[in-house]
Amino acid sequence: MQIPKQEIILNLKKAVQDLLGQETEPQLEHPVDESHGDYSTNIALMLWSNKELIIKNQEYKNPLGLAQKIVDSIIHNSQFMIHFDRVEAVAPGFVNFWVSKNYLVNNLQEVLNKKEYGSKPQDPNKKVVVEYSSPNIAKPFTVGHLRSTIIGDAVANLLDANGWKVYRDNHLGDWGTQFGKQIYAIKKWGDKEKIEKSERPIKELVELYIKFHEEAEKNPEIEDEARKWFKKLEDGDVEARRLWKKCVEWSLKEFEEIYRKLGISFTENNGLGYGESFFEDKIKDVLDELNNKKLLKESEGAKLIFFPQAKFPPLMIIKKDGASLYSTRDLATDKFRLEKYGKDIVVVNEVGAEQTLYFKQLFEVEKMLGWYKEGQRIHLKHGHYRFKDQKMSTRKGNVIWLEDVFKEAEKRALALAGEEQGGADEAAVGIGAIKWNDLKRSSNLDIVFDWDEILNMEGNSGPYLQYTFARTRSVLAKVKNQKSKIKTTTQNSKLENEEVSLLRSLNKFEEIVEEAGEKFAPNILCTYLFDLAQKFNLFYQKHRIVKSENEEFRLALTQAVGQVIKNGLNLLGIPAPEKM
Numbered sequence: 001m002q003i004p005k006q007e008i009i010l011n012l013k014k015a016v017q018d019l020l021g022q023e024t025e026p027q028l029e030h031p032v033d034e035s036h037g038d039y040s041t042n043i044a045l046m047l048w049s050n051k052e053l054i055i056k057n058q059e060y061k062n063p064l065g066l067a068q069k070i071v072d073s074i075i076h077n078s079q080f081m082i083h084f085d086r087v088e089a090v091a092p093g094f095v096n097f098w099v100s101k102n103y104l105v106n107n108l109q110e111v112l113n114k115k116e117y118g119s120k121p122q123d124p125n126k127k128v129v130v131e132y133s134s135p136n137i138a139k140p141f142t143v144g145h146l147r148s149t150i151i152g153d154a155v156a157n158l159l160d161a162n163g164w165k166v167y168r169d170n171h172l173g174d175w176g177t178q179f180g181k182q183i184y185a186i187k188k189w190g191d192k193e194k195i196e197k198s199e200r201p202i203k204e205l206v207e208l209y210i211k212f213h214e215e216a217e218k219n220p221e222i223e224d225e226a227r228k229w230f231k232k233l234e235d236g237d238v239e240a241r242r243l244w245k246k247c248v249e250w251s252l253k254e255f256e257e258i259y260r261k262l263g264i265s266f267t268e269n270n271g272l273g274y275g276e277s278f279f280e281d282k283i284k285d286v287l288d289e290l291n292n293k294k295l296l297k298e299s300e301g302a303k304l305i306f307f308p309q310a311k312f313p314p315l316m317i318i319k320k321d322g323a324s325l326y327s328t329r330d331l332a333t334d335k336f337r338l339e340k341y342g343k344d345i346v347v348v349n350e351v352g353a354e355q356t357l358y359f360k361q362l363f364e365v366e367k368m369l370g371w372y373k374e375g376q377r378i379h380l381k382h383g384h385y386r387f388k389d390q391k392m393s394t395r396k397g398n399v400i401w402l403e404d405v406f407k408e409a410e411k412r413a414l415a416l417a418g419e420e421q422g423g424a425d426e427a428a429v430g431i432g433a434i435k436w437n438d439l440k441r442s443s444n445l446d447i448v449f450d451w452d453e454i455l456n457m458e459g460n461s462g463p464y465l466q467y468t469f470a471r472t473r474s475v476l477a478k479v480k481n482q483k484s485k486i487k488t489t490t491q492n493s494k495l496e497n498e499e500v501s502l503l504r505s506l507n508k509f510e511e512i513v514e515e516a517g518e519k520f521a522p523n524i525l526c527t528y529l530f531d532l533a534q535k536f537n538l539f540y541q542k543h544r545i546v547k548s549e550n551e552e553f554r555l556a557l558t559q560a561v562g563q564v565i566k567n568g569l570n571l572l573g574i575p576a577p578e579k580m
Contacts, residue, residue, distance in 0.1 A: 170273025
C-alpha cells in the first residue's frame with residue numbers, strides 16, 4: 001500500500017512545477033496538534049523566500065495565496081484525493097493534509113497481516129558495518145560502557161529494518177599500551193591463581209590496574225617499564241603473550257555473560273567481533289601504503305601524518321619506540337573492511353563524543369588514501385555518564401559496575417511487581433528500564449548518573465511500554481477465536497476520537513522507523529512509542545473493548561497496537577513480556 005507521505009511529496013512537486021516551473025524537495029512533518037492534520041508542509045513559505053521566483057510570479061500576493069494555489073492544484077487530482085479527507089491552506093502559508101478514515105482502517109489491516117510491520121526488504125546495494133560496545137579487555141564493564149552497547153545495537157536494528165545488510169562488529173580493545181601496564185602489574189603485585197579462581201576476574205585485574213596508576217604517581221619510571229612490556233608483546237615475547245592471552249580469556253568470560261543479560265549479539269568473527277589484536281599482522285601493509293604515498297613524516301623519532309593546510313593537528317601513526325597506536329590499528333581495520341565487504345561499504349563507529357577530533361583525522365587520512373568517499377565513514381557520538389561533580393574514571397576507581405546496575409534494576413522490578421523472588425520477567429523489566437532511559441534521549445548528551453533516573457520504572461519508561469504491550473495481550477486473551485478480519489464499511493462513521501487517534505499513530509510507524517534509521521536516532525522511535533502507549537491507555541480507560549458494539553474492530557485495533565509496540569521495542573533491543 002502506497003504510503004501517503006510519498007503521494008503527498010509527488011503531488012507537491014508536480015503542483016510547484018506546474019505553477020512556478022520550479023523543481024523542489026518538499027519537507028513534511030507530523031503536526032503535534034492532530035487538529036492540524038496528519039501531515040503539514042511549509043513549502044509555500046520556503047518558496048516565498050526566493051524573491052526572484054516570486055517577482056516572476058506576481059499574481060501570488062502572499063505565502064498563504066501561494067499555498068492556496070498549491071492546494072487547488074492538488075485537490076483536482078481525484079486519484080490522489082482517494083486517500084485524503086481534505087487538504088487545506090492555513091496562515092501564514094502552511095498546507096495541511098488529513099488522511100481518510102478508509103485509508104487508516106485499510107492500513108490497520110496491513111499491520112495485522114504483516115508481522116514485521118515497520119521493516120523493509122533487504123536491499124543488496126545497502127551494506128553497513130556498525131561497530132559498537134568495544135570494551136577494553138581487563139577493564140570493568142561499567143555503566144559507562146552501556147551507551148555504546150545499547151545505542152549501537154539499536155541503530156544496527158533500525159538500519160536492518162530499513163533494508164540494510166548489517167555487519168555487527170565488536171572492536172574489542174585487546175591490544176595497546178594498557179596491556180603493558182596490566183602485564184607489569186600482574187608480574188609485580190598479582191596472584192595469578194587468585195585471579196583464575198575469582199568469580200569476577202576482571203575486578204582483580206582492575207584493582208591491579210588502579211594500583212599501577214597509584215604507584216606511577218609516586219614513581220613515574222614504571223610507565224617506561226609498561227611501554228617496554230607492550231613492545232615485548234608486539235614483538236612476540238612468550239611471557240608477555242601468555243599473560244595477555246589470560247587477560248583476554250578472563251575478560252571474555254565476563255563480557256559474554258553481560259551481553260547475554262543485555263540481549264546483545266554480534267555477527268562478525270563468529271560473534272566475537274574483530275578485536276584490535278586481529279589486525280596485528282595487517283599493520284605492515286598499511287604502513288607500506290602510507291610510505292608509498294609519501295604520507296608518513298618522521299618527527300622526533302615518531303612517524304606522523306600531517307594534513308594539508310594544517311586542517312587538523314598531525315596524527316601519530318608509530319611511536320618513537322616503534323610501537324603501534326589506535327590510529328595504526330584502526331587504519332588496518334578499515335582497510336580490512338573494504339577488502340572483506342566491498343568498496344561501497346558504509347562504516348558507522350558508535351564511540352564517545354570525546355573522540356570527535358580523532359575520527360575527523362582518521363576519516364581524512366582514509367580519504368587521502370582514496371579508500372573511502374564522503375559519507376561512507378560515520379562517527380556516531382554519544383555523551384557519557386558522569387557524576388554531578390566529576391567524570392567516572394577506571395584508573396581512579398570511581399565507577400559504577402554494570403553488574404551492580406543489573407542487580408538494582410531487578411530489585412526495583414520486583415518491588416514494582418510486588419513480588420519477593422525474581423524471574424525472567426523481572427529481569428526483562430529491569431533491562432527494559434535501563435535501555436529505555438538511555439535511548440529515550442538524544443545520544444550526544446551527557447547523563448548525570450542518578451539511580452532513580454537510570455532505573456526509572458514509571459511514566460516515560462521501558463516498564464510503562466512493556467506494561468502497555470502486556471495489557472493488549474491480556475485483552476486479547478479474554479476472547480476465544482479472536483478474529484483479525486475487519487469490516488471496513490460499517491464502523492467508519494462510528495469511530496471515536498481515541499480510535500481515530502490510534503489509527504493515525506499506527507499509520508506513522510513505518511515513517512518513524514525510517515526517520516530514526518536515517519538519523520541514527522533511537523530516541524525518535526522512543527518518543528513515538530510512548531505517545532502511542534499513552535493514546536492506547538486513554539482509549540482503554542474510556543471505552544469498553546470486549547463485548548462492545550464495535551468489538552471486532554476494537555480487538556483488531558488492540559492487536560495492532562500491541563504488534564507495533566512489540567516491533568518497536570524489539571528494534572530498541574527491549575524485551576516485550578506477555579504478562580506483567
